Amino acid sequence: MVDYDGRMSSVYVAGRRISAGEVARWTAAFAAYAPGRRPLDVLDLGSGTGRFTPGLAAEFGGRVYGVEPADRMREASEPASGVSYLKGSAEAIPLPEASVDVVLMFLTFHHWTDPLQGLREVRRVLRPGGVALLRTQFSDLMPDLFWYRYFPSARAVDAAMYCSVDEARALAVEAGLVPGVDVVRITGEDPRTVRATYERLSLRALSTFEKLPEDEMEAGFARLAADVEQDPDRVLPVHQATMLVLTRPS
Numbered sequence: 402m403v404d405y406d407g408r409m410s411s412v413y414v415a416g417r418r419i420s421a422g423e424v425a426r427w428t429a430a431f432a433a434y435a436p437g438r439r440p441l442d443v444l445d446l447g448s449g450t451g452r453f454t455p456g457l458a459a460e461f462g463g464r465v466y467g468v469e470p471a472d473r474m475r476e477a478s479e480p481a482s483g484v485s486y487l488k489g490s491a492e493a494i495p496l497p498e499a500s501v502d503v504v505l506m507f508l509t510f511h512h513w514t515d516p517l518q519g520l521r522e523v524r525r526v527l528r529p530g531g532v533a534l535l536r537t538q539f540s541d542l543m544p545d546l547f548w549y550r551y552f553p554s555a556r557a558v559d560a561a562m563y564c565s566v567d568e569a570r571a572l573a574v575e576a577g578l579v580p581g582v583d584v585v586r587i588t589g590e591d592p593r594t595v596r597a598t599y600e601r602l603s604l605r606a607l608s609t610f611e612k613l614p615e616d617e618m619e620a621g622f623a624r625l626a627a628d629v630e631q632d633p634d635r636v637l638p639v640h641q642a643t644m645l646v647l648t649r650p651s
Contacts, residue, residue, distance in 0.1 A: 403512065403608045405449070405471035414450050414477055416606020420591060424456035427589030431505060431534055432460055434585065434646045441502040444468060444526060446491055447509025451478030457505065458483040466501070468494055491519030496526045504533040510569075511537065511562040512608075520576035520647075527649040533578060535645040541565045542584065544640040547595075548602055551621035558612045569645055578647040586641040596633040599625050 403409060419427075435441060440462035445454045448467030458465040458481055468489040469475045475486045489495040491506075491513045504523050513519045523533045538544070540563045549556045564572075570580045593601075603622060605611075610618060 403611050406473045409606065409608075409611070410471060410473035410477065412604040412606045413474065416601055416604035417449075417452065418601075419452055419589075423589050423591055424453060425460075425589075427453065427587075428456045428460035430587040430589055431457075431503070434534060435461070435503050435532055436530060439463075442466075442500065443503045443505065444494070444496065444501045446494070446504055446506050446523070447512065448478065448486065449474050451475075451481075451484070451486065453505065453507060454484050454486070455479060455481030457503075461503065463502070466496060468496075490514075491516075491522060494522045494526050498525050499528045500526050502528055502531045504531070505536070506534065507536045508538075510535060511564075516564075517572050517576060520572055520578060523647075524577045524649050529649055529651040531649050533647040533649075535569065535573075535647060536587075536642060537569070537644070538563045539566045539569065539584070539643055542643055546640070547598065547637050548621075548625065551625045552609075552613060552617055554613055554617060555609050559609055562608070566645075573645070573647050577649070579650055581646040581648075585644040585646055587644060588639055588641050590639050590642075592636045592639050594633060595635045595637060596629050598637055599629045 442463040443457045443461050443465045445457055445465060445467045448454050448469045451467050454465055454467040465484045467478060467484060467486040470488065470490045475488065478486050487495050492515050504527060510516065527533060540560045543560050566584055573580045
């Protein structure tokens with residue numbers, strides 16, 4: 402279990418920072434799968450430091466609730482009009498039944514202690530016809546990330562964190578949600594250079610690094626730093642993100 406009230410909370414804002422343009426592109430991508438009417442009330446489940454929460458309020462025009470279990474992550478969240486940050490977890494969402502139209506789960510599913518109970522809670526707080534956007538990695542659709550070559554264990558560590566597409570769909574169905582037929586592929590990320598990527602990674606704000614041996618990390622960052630000096634401005638490809646769209650039946 403990653404302690405987001407410990408070291409991670411001190412590096413998360415800098416290590417996982419996204420630009421205003423990225424937020425706008427992500428939220429526009431999410432809006433394409435949401436009900437068409439406005440305003441919509443939204444739950445940002447596992448909101449962390451609120452990277453997306455204010456942007457969701459701007460995109461959907463309704464109340465937005467950022468639910469996050471780590472106190473220090475919530476404390477680092479930026480206040481915004483229409484946004485409330487609440488202590489809670491996927492397994493115990495502090496909202497009434499049928500209180501939101503959209504639930505965003507952005508790279509949080511693998512941290513849940515009880516995924517089935519969490520999805521049951523998502524169904525409970527969704528209004529009939531509402532959608533849950535499960536933006537996650539899947540063990541059978543892992544991207545070929547640039548930095549994996551520097552940390553030999555990282556690919557296997559990441560894959561072990563995630564379930565497969567079929568496993569996620571089965572959990573959703575058991576929880577009473579209807580999964581879409583296809584895995585959606587979206588992206589809102591800016592392209593980044595090798596240097597910018599190294600600077601972000603070196604903060605170790607990814608949960609992957611919590612699970613790697615220290616000697617492997619030291620060697621990997623040394624090799625990556627050497628390659629940065631050789632070709633710092635090379636722009637890396639942007640990988641499409643995977644997402645399941647889940648619906649609460651009307």
